[in-house]
Amino acid sequence: MSPYIAEFVGTAMLVLLGDGAVANVLLARTKGKGADLIVIVMGWAMAVFVAVYITASFSGAHLNPVVTVALALAGKFPWSKVPGYVAAQMLGGMAGALLVWLAYRQHFAKEADPDVKLGVFCTAPAIRSVPHNFLTEMICTFVLILGVLYLASPQVGLGALDALPVGLLVLGIGISLGGPTGYAMSPARDLSPRLVHALLPIPGKRDSDWHYAWIPVLGPLAGGSMAAWIYMHAH
Known part of the structure; x- marks a missing residue:
């Protein structure tokens, strides 16, 4: 499997299982309706575990544009491959x-709340505040990327990650820091599904909250870049 196909398949698997957990908890008349945040957090952690396990030996299992950019900034991944990976x-x-x-x-057809329908695809803040929401996404992604940089395993491939530790890392971030914004930490996890929400013929849907959409992109990029800078200066 080529690294680019692996990144496509792995990120698709990640979002399928992660957003699938959100759908199971939030949408009307599902078997998981009414479960709490820990189910969603566990769902995302297991999604990361499965996606990393499948793709690590083929592509390094970045599965996130911020991971790819941070690894390149830290000198652990060639910049020439960044556009294709992203x-x-x-x-x-x-x-x-x-x-x-x-x-x-x-x-989706049975669900009456358009905010819930959107929430399956992408994140939204619990309390809307541009500076605080941006800062939260930056902090969450700083923790993720710093952890990723130290978990990188050259035995598996350049930038490859051990599946279980990175899954536990995402679990810890979700439990500790997921409350304010939903800890997107990735444009591929937030912006890509948001685009799909905008394009799909979902009955009774609302707008895709484009006023907020830039925060889960630039906040993670800022946090990831900061983590890469600290990592480089620590070595």
Whole structure:
């Protein structure tokens, strides 16, 4: 499997299982309706574990444009491969979101709340405040990327990650820092599904909250760049 296909497949798997957990908890008449945040957090942690496990030996299992950029900034990944990786990740995120919609299509039709429908695809802040929301996403992604840089395993491939530790890292971030914004930490996890929400013929949907959409992109990039800078100066 080429690294670009692996990044596409892995990111699709990540979003399918992660947003699938959100759909199971939030949407009307599902078997998981009414479960709490810990189910969603566990769902995302397991999504990361499975996606990393599948793709690590082929692509290094970046599965996130911020991871790719941070590894390049830290000198652990060639800049020439960054555009291809990012494109594969963004398209994979869209594919994963499409699969979630197909799996839960009947439940989207039964769900009356347009905010819930949007929330399956992408994040929104619990309390809307641009500086605080940006800072939270920056802090969450700083923790993620610093952890990723130290978990990088050259035995598996350049930038490859051990599956279980990175899954536990995402679990810890979700439990500790997921409350304010939903800890997007990745444009492929937030912007790509948001685009799919905008494009799909979902009955009774609202707008895709484009006023907020830049925060889960630039906040993570800022946090990831800061983590890469600290990592480089610590070595």
